[in-house]
């Protein structure tokens with residue numbers, strides 16, 4: 001997986017938004033009233049700042065995201081392009097690459113995980129590199145998304161996400177509390193999903 005979405009990926013998406021090519025067709029029915037997505041209307045455009053990594057420097061790129069509104073019950077949903085993770089500025093590729101590097105390697109510390117690539121990405125705007133604590137937070141986010149997805153499905157996905165990764169124990173040095181252990185297991189569950197399942201997990205209908 002690439003380390004980051006590119007400026008071109010994000011610009012291409014912005015163009016789709018401007019040309020009205022983002023439609024509600026790919027969304028799930030409304031989770032509140034079950035109305036089909038064809039009845040969703042565009043509610044708002046929100047500008048979002050994304051952080052991408054270009055030659056080991058963190059750069060900001062702005063892009064509008066579309067919010068749809070269910071015309072049955074008024075619930076609104078953000079439509080997330082595939083490079084976006086809800087509530088995160090870094091792109092999906094960056095969040096997944098660094099989180100995976102920590103969770104898949106029993107020996108790695110958060111500090112090591114930051115060094116996953118050739119160097120540590122430097123944040124040019126704030127003048128500081130990617131922090132180990134950022135990866136700690138990303139793992140919590142992925143675990144949270146996985147939990148929400150499981151809760152939304154009748155059958156828990158945990159059994160399905162049964163790559164070798166999920167069955168392995170979490171080494172004791174990776175957590176201090178049982179809550180964190182649980183988070184790491186959930187994050188493994190998330191990373192063990194197939195690409196198709198992961199698209200469902202990120203499906204905008206869930207938020």
Ligand SMILES: [Zn+2]
Nearest residue numbers: 030033070073
């Ligand atoms: Zn609705």
